[in-house]
Amino acid sequence: MFSRILTRKSTKDCSGQTDKLKKALQEADAVVIGAGSGLSTSAGFTYSGERFSAYFSDFAAKYAFQDMYSGGFYPYKTFEEYWAYWSRYIWINRYQDAPKPVYEDLLRLVKDKDCFVLTTNVDHCFQKAGFDKKRLFYTQGDYGLFQCSGPCCQETYENEEMVRRMVESQGFEIGADHRLTCPENGTLKMSVPEKLVPYCPHCGRPMSMNLRCDDTFVEDEGWHQASDRYSEFLRRHRNVKTMFLDLGTGMNTPVIIKFPFWRMTAEWPDAMYARIVRRQGTFLRLFRQRLFRVGLVTGNIRIFGDIDGSSRNGGGRSVRLPFFLVETDFVHFVQQEHLVYFHHRTAFPDIKGAGDIVGDDGHRPDNVGD
Numbered sequence: 001m002f003s004r005i006l007t008r009k010s011t012k013d014c015s016g017q018t019d020k021l022k023k024a025l026q027e028a029d030a031v032v033i034g035a036g037s038g039l040s041t042s043a044g045f046t047y048s049g050e051r052f053s054a055y056f057s058d059f060a061a062k063y064a065f066q067d068m069y070s071g072g073f074y075p076y077k078t079f080e081e082y083w084a085y086w087s088r089y090i091w092i093n094r095y096q097d098a099p100k101p102v103y104e105d106l107l108r109l110v111k112d113k114d115c116f117v118l119t120t121n122v123d124h125c126f127q128k129a130g131f132d133k134k135r136l137f138y139t140q141g142d143y144g145l146f147q148c149s150g151p152c153c154q155e156t157y158e159n160e161e162m163v164r165r166m167v168e169s170q171g172f173e174i175g176a177d178h179r180l181t182c183p184e185n186g187t188l189k190m191s192v193p194e195k196l197v198p199y200c201p202h203c204g205r206p207m208s209m210n211l212r213c214d215d216t217f218v219e220d221e222g223w224h225q226a227s228d229r230y231s232e233f234l235r236r237h238r239n240v241k242t243m244f245l246d247l248g249t250g251m252n253t254p255v256i257i258k259f260p261f262w263r264m265t266a267e268w269p270d271a272m273y274a275r276i277v278r279r280q281g282t283f284l285r286l287f288r289q290r291l292f293r294v295g296l297v298t299g300n301i302r303i304f305g306d307i308d309g310s311s312r313n314g315g316g317r318s319v320r321l322p323f324f325l326v327e328t329d330f331v332h333f334v335q336q337e338h339l340v341y342f343h344h345r346t347a348f349p350d351i352k353g354a355g356d357i358v359g360d361d362g363h364r365p366d367n368v369g370d
Helices: 011-027 037-042 049-063 068-072 079-095 102-110 125-129 160-169 221-237 258-267 281-288 330-336 351-357
Strands: 030-035 114-119 136-138 141-148 156-158 207-211 242-247 271-277 323-327 343-345
Touching: 011 242, 011 271, 030 102, 030 221, 030 258, 037 102, 049 068, 049 079, 068 079, 079 141, 079 160, 102 125, 114 221, 136 221, 242 258, 258 271
Parallel strands: 030 114, 030 242, 114 136, 242 271, 271 323
Antiparallel strands: 141 156, 141 207, 323 343
8 A cells, every 4th residue: 555655754854855845946947836726725815714704704694604615606696696795705815915925935935036837726816926927827717807707708807996896885994905894883785786786898798707617718818828928938948957836736627737747747857846735635535546547647657556556457657757745834834944744756666656746735725726
């Protein structure tokens, strides 16, 4: 069975290992960051608990919601109530700053690097933290954009002012730091005026969020430009020392970040992959169920058989994959330089080695498309 190589270590024991990872990052000529919902969770963008109660206690009391996701999928009877809920949701997750400066700390770590960010997050945290917007590709959309629900065209629309008016119409006050404050009497409206309900300026259909939830998602001109810039960045850096830095991704959409990063690390001549996660138990359980039965990672990595190395399809192929796995909450890494887990291998002779390259952030996906 899977060898339990990763074990808990003290902060003192981890210091040398942390230095190795930092040194690898410093020596890289280019850094490709792949970010999932775990990164924003570590920054304080949680979708349940105290943060949910602070802004949605009235909806929770009426409908028994326990988190923002549940409320987002509820079939409200009117657009006025639907947009009352979603305007709060959008404002606190797109226009308010994250409670912890995780993204700012990440920028500090890579600010002198030739860097590009690929993310499934839709909260705009990278750009708010100061990352160059020409080096960002938000593949799954943006809370800050509306689109036609049809859609009748491939256009998106900035929504800050529309959402601001919806939120204020419910009784919230918006501070200079964009934080919402409930009225003194604590009473909020659970609907917005009919005149604030957004409709497509072309066809008159209701607007929706520009989020990749189904096949109506709009990939506008800006989306395609970002996609082209990302492809060009990869083309130009294929033959230089490149670090693929995987932060907080899970197994909702691994074909966007995780699997391509693995493939490019295996194929490129001088690439290294580093993954920072909170814990890996969820993914390892999936792995033991032979999720990778037929080799989902192509190129030089082929995964067959069970986790213990047995095979019913001819066995796996040996690969060389420079690799770091760090299991921790990212905020601890960037702020305290403390790693709970660290492991580095340069060769995986059989399937058991592949167990060292997997992990899961341990969180319910807090952003669309992680």
